[in-house]
Amino acid sequence: MKNVRKQKRANKSLPFFFRDEFKVCLVIILISIALLITTFTFDIVPPILNRGIQPATFPKALLILIIVMSLLIYYLATKNPWKVEKKLPKSFFLTLLSFFIFVVISKTLDFFLAISALSIFVSYYWGEKRIFYLLLVGIIFPVLVFIFFETILGLRFPPGIITNIYYS
Amino acid sequence: MDNLLLMMAPLFSSKLLLVLFFGTLFGLILGVLPGLGPTTGGALILPFTMTLDPLSAIVLLTSIYCAGTYGGAITAVLINTPGTPAAAATCLDGYPLAQKGEAGRALGMATVSSTVGGIFSVIILVFFAPILAQLAYEFGQPEYFALAIFGLTMLASIGEGSPIKNLIAGAFGILISTVGKDFMTSIDRFTFGINELTEGIGFIPVVVGLFAMSEMLTQSTLINQVFNRIALKAIKLPSKDDYKKTWKTILRSSGIGSFIGVLPAEGGTVASLIGYSEAKRFSKKPEEFGKGSIEGIAGAEAANNAATGGAMVPTLALGIPGSATTAVILTGLIIHGVRPGPDLFREQPDFLYGIFGAMLIANVLFFIFGFFGAKIFARTTLVPNKILWPMIFAVSVCGTYSLNQSIIDVWIMLFFGVLGFFMRRYGFSVVPVIIGLILGELVEGTLRQSLVIFDGNWLMFFTRPIALTFFILSLIALSFPLIRSKKFKK
Numbered sequence: 017m018k019n020v021r022k023q024k025r026a027n028k029s030l031p032f033f034f035r036d037e038f039k040v041c042l043v044i045i046l047i048s049i050a051l052l053i054t055t056f057t058f059d060i061v062p063p064i065l066n067r068g069i070q071p072a073t074f075p076k077a078l079l080i081l082i083i084v085m086s087l088l089i090y091y092l093a094t095k096n097p098w099k100v101e102k103k104l105p106k107s108f109f110l111t112l113l114s115f116f117i118f119v120v121i122s123k124t125l126d127f128f129l130a131i132s133a134l135s136i137f138v139s140y141y142w143g144e145k146r147i148f149y150l151l152l153v154g155i156i157f158p159v160l161v162f163i164f165f166e167t168i169l170g171l172r173f174p175p176g177i178i179t180n181i182y183y184s
Numbered sequence: 185m186d187n188l189l190l191m192m193a194p195l196f197s198s199k200l201l202l203v204l205f206f207g208t209l210f211g212l213i214l215g216v217l218p219g220l221g222p223t224t225g226g227a228l229i230l231p232f233t234m235t236l237d238p239l240s241a242i243v244l245l246t247s248i249y250c251a252g253t254y255g256g257a258i259t260a261v262l263i264n265t266p267g268t269p270a271a272a273a274t275c276l277d278g279y280p281l282a283q284k285g286e287a288g289r290a291l292g293m294a295t296v297s298s299t300v301g302g303i304f305s306v307i308i309l310v311f312f313a314p315i316l317a318q319l320a321y322e323f324g325q326p327e328y329f330a331l332a333i334f335g336l337t338m339l340a341s342i343g344e345g346s347p348i349k350n351l352i353a354g355a356f357g358i359l360i361s362t363v364g365k366d367f368m369t370s371i372d373r374f375t376f377g378i379n380e381l382t383e384g385i386g387f388i389p390v391v392v393g394l395f396a397m398s399e400m401l402t403q404s405t406l407i408n409q410v411f412n413r414i415a416l417k418a419i420k421l422p423s424k425d426d427y428k429k430t431w432k433t434i435l436r437s438s439g440i441g442s443f444i445g446v447l448p449a450e451g452g453t454v455a456s457l458i459g460y461s462e463a464k465r466f467s468k469k470p471e472e473f474g475k476g477s478i479e480g481i482a483g484a485e486a487a488n489n490a491a492t493g494g495a496m497v498p499t500l501a502l503g504i505p506g507s508a509t510t511a512v513i514l515t516g517l518i519i520h521g522v523r524p525g526p527d528l529f530r531e532q533p534d535f536l537y538g539i540f541g542a543m544l545i546a547n548v549l550f551f552i553f554g555f556f557g558a559k560i561f562a563r564t565t566l567v568p569n570k571i572l573w574p575m576i577f578a579v580s581v582c583g584t585y586s587l588n589q590s591i592i593d594v595w596i597m598l599f600f601g602v603l604g605f606f607m608r609r610y611g612f613s614v615v616p617v618i619i620g621l622i623l624g625e626l627v628e629g630t631l632r633q634s635l636v637i638f639d640g641n642w643l644m645f646f647t648r649p650i651a652l653t654f655f656i657l658s659l660i661a662l663s664f665p666l667i668r669s670k671k672f673k674k
Contacts, residue, residue: 139403
């Protein structure tokens with residue numbers, strides 16, 4: 017409890033634009049405004065076909081509600097600041113990077129290869145250095161999962177370097 | 185009598201018994217592993233249920249739900265980390281008792297009270313779900329709209345964390361449900377020219393992303409964390425003295441848990457906290473709470489397991505999920521072509537009573553597994569995260585891909601994983617997003633159809649007594665946190 021109070025005090029001493037509550041509310045509001053603008057591009061249904069309200073009305077109302085509530089949480093946070101969150105460690109950013117690498121590999125090379133690459137990458141950076149366990153998470157387990165989905169669920173994985181060899 | 189026989193049906197089907205056995209076992213393992221739980225597990229196993237018939241699929245999901253909720257207690261007692269959020273209150277007394285060398289007694293009480301709570305809530309489910317379904321015959325579109333709004337406001341007011349943040353998350357969930365072709369006019373909304381989005385955003389990528397992938401990112405920030413695991417020799421059944429001390433607490437918490445479970449909210453988590461605090465309030469020795477009180481364990485565990493049956497009441501009777509896991513079960517029902525609601529009670533009683541019976545058996549099974557196997561299940565926490573999470577990633581990716589065979593679904597899952605991580609970091613619960621996504625179509629559909637019925641006159645909502653009651657209840661639910669904080673300040 018004392019620790020939370022300390023973190024809250026630390027947050028209060030920061031300029032407002034560095035505070036988490038400002039950054040979070042700003043991001044929510046900016047995204048909501050962008051989406052709100054998008055709703056104006058939705059097709060309008062002619063009155064004769066329109067039943068109830070226009071398709072854009074409901075999302076518009078939701079987005080306005082989100083913006084108003086974001087302003088409200090920012091206002092409340094000025095009175096009762098959020099606690100300062102700890103800085104994210106390197107391992108988090110590497111895991112995030114691995115997600116990105118997964119998307120790139122699955123799109124360009126192979127879906128299965130992407131799973132293997134991410135598994136080995138994450139396991140290694142999380143501290144696993146033993147070759148057997150890296151092979152277990154990166155190759156043996158994904159192969160078992162692949163076979164299971166392929167044979168039992170009859171799933172066809174997207175084409176790629178390895179899957180093409182398997183299917184041919 | 186007929187219904188009782190229908191409830192016994194799973195006992196006479198070797199296939200259903202096998203499904204129950206596997207589901208309970210899998211649910212226990214999921215519950216024990218911190219970061220996983222019945223919601224994530226249910227979402228991961230949902231694609232596999234496609235190979236099963238509807239009853240077996242739902243029996244599998246409900247047994248995972250029951251056992252997973254109990255499984256969290258094992259880790260809460262032995263490593264002071266709740267396996268599931270619903271077991272958070274169990275840590276408060278379970279771990280201190282284990283530190284005193286009484287881990288077996290703590291787990292014994294957790295097992296017994298969970299089983300009693302679970303069975304109590306199934307009895308509530310059997311009696312109240314048909315009554316609620318009968319009432320739902322009176323509901324038209326405006327009533328369903330008002331009910332869905334009530335559900336969302338309840339979620340905000342009695343859920344974890346800030347009510348406004350919960351409301352934002354709920355509104356965001358509803359917003360996600362608007363992506364794709366508008367169901368009334370077929371006009372594209374938020375598709376940004378991506379063909380795959382015209383079908384909308386699926387439930388599974390969002391759930392797996394928000395729960396499993398965001399947890400993987402959370403675990404990536406905790407890789408140096410070391411758990412102090414307390415050795416468990418054997419589970420001990422509570423003594424006569426323990427029963428004397430706790431039977432009232434167990435019954436009270438079972439009632440509280442069942443009631444909280446019926447309300448659309450984070451069922452087990454909230455129920456266990458209220459069950460725990462009420463146990464403390466009524467205790468003759470409240471000073472022992474937090475230091476290893478057996479009543480504390482009983483209060484929390486009976487309540488969180490009682491919430492399982494309670495949460496199934498609105499799910500089956502109205503099609504409104506009572507918790508995040510029942511939202512997964514509801515999706516399972518819809519995927520298998522079963523439409524929850526009053527008609528289900530009239531047309532498929534064998535299906536429904538089969539589920540009730542299966543839940544009852546699942547509670548007995550997790551008692552047996554927990555009692556004889558807690559020591560073995562506790563060992564699953566020894567699997568290092570650096571091995572466990574890459575494996576979960578592989579299953580998550582393949583499971584998400586398998587439903588529609590769409591790579592876009594996998595990317596959506598990863599996007600929601602990152603989003604879920606930041607939501608949780610800044611105090612936004614992800615559960616309202618799930619409930620909002622599930623209720624979104626109902627909210628928008630019933631609103632628009634009501635407006636057609638009312639010829640565009642919004643005020644007509646207030647001329648319908650049931651709808652008006654739900655709106656008033658929604659207002660009360662919204663003002664409840666304000667009243668609570670003022671009372672707290674005093």
